[in-house]
Amino acid sequence: MKLYYTPGATSLAPRIIAFEAGLEIEYDKVDLKTKTTASGRDFIRINPKGHVPALALQSGEVLAEVPVILEYLADQAPSAQLLPKLGSWERYRVREWLDFTGTELHKGFDPLWEAPMPPKARQLAVNRLQRRLAYLDQCLRGRLYLAGQQFTVADAYCFTVLSWARFHRIDLSDYSTVTEYMQRIFNRQMVKRALLAEGLPVAA
Numbered sequence: 001m002k003l004y005y006t007p008g009a010t011s012l013a014p015r016i017i018a019f020e021a022g023l024e025i026e027y028d029k030v031d032l033k034t035k036t037t038a039s040g041r042d043f044i045r046i047n048p049k050g051h052v053p054a055l056a057l058q059s060g061e062v063l064a065e066v067p068v069i070l071e072y073l074a075d076q077a078p079s080a081q082l083l084p085k086l087g088s089w090e091r092y093r094v095r096e097w098l099d100f101t102g103t104e105l106h107k108g109f110d111p112l113w114e115a116p117m118p119p120k121a122r123q124l125a126v127n128r129l130q131r132r133l134a135y136l137d138q139c140l141r142g143r144l145y146l147a148g149q150q151f152t153v154a155d156a157y158c159f160t161v162l163s164w165a166r167f168h169r170i171d172l173s174d175y176s177t178v179t180e181y182m183q184r185i186f187n188r189q190m191v192k193r194a195l196l197a198e199g200l201p202v203a204a
C-alpha cells in the first residue's frame with residue numbers, strides 16, 4: 001500500500017493509524033500546489049479530486065476520503081483495536097465521530113485556508129467552529145477519547161484537524177477538556193512518530 005500525503009494535512013491521520021496498527025506502508029509526498037508527487041507523478045491521475053490523502057492498494061485500486069481510508073487501515077489490523085467490530089453498535093458510534101469530524105470540524109476549517117479572507121467572513125467561520133468545539137468539550141467530559149476509553153481512528157482524525165487551530169489563531173485553551181484530550185493524543189508514542197516522520201514539531 002502507498003499513502004499519498006502532504007505534511008500536516010489530513011493525511012497525517014491515516015499515517016497515525018498505520019503506525020498505531022504496525023502496518024508497513026509506503027509514503028509519497030504530494031505538492032498540493034503543483035499536484036505532483038515526490039516520485040514525479042501527476043497526482044490528478046492518482047486521485048482526480050486532487051485531495052490528500054489517497055491510499056493506493058496492491059490491487060491497483062485507489063481509495064480516497066479520510067474516514068474510509070481510516071476504516072480500511074484499521075480493518076487490516078483488527079488486533080490493534082483501533083475500530084470496533086463491523087456490525088457492532090460501538091462501530092456506529094465511531095462512524096458518527098468520523099463524520100462529525102469530517103463534516104463539522106475538517107470542513108469547518110476550509111474557509112480559513114482561503115486567502116485573502118474578509119475579516120467578517122473569517123469571524124463567521126470561526127464562530128461556527130467555536131460552537132462545534134464547545135459541543136466537543138462537553139462530550140469529552142469524563143472520557144479519554146471520542147468514543148469512550150479506547151483510542152480509535154476518529155481520534156487520529158480529530159487530533160489532526162484540531163492541530164490546525166493554532167495556525168488559525170483559534171485558542172483551544174478556552175475548551176479545557178479538548179485541550180487535555182489533544183495533549184493525551186499528542187503524548188502517544190505513535191502520534192509523535194507520525195509527526196516526526198512528516199517533519200512537524202513534537203515539542204509542546
Ligand SMILES: N[C@@H](CCC(=O)N[C@@H](CS)C(=O)NCC(=O)O)C(=O)O
Nearest residue numbers: 009010032050051052053064065066
Ligand atoms: N473530502 C476529502 C477532503 C480532503 C482534503 O480536504 N484534503 C486537503 C488537505 S487537508 C487537500 O488535499 N486540499 C487540496 C485541494 O483541495 O486542492 C477527504 O475527506 O479526504
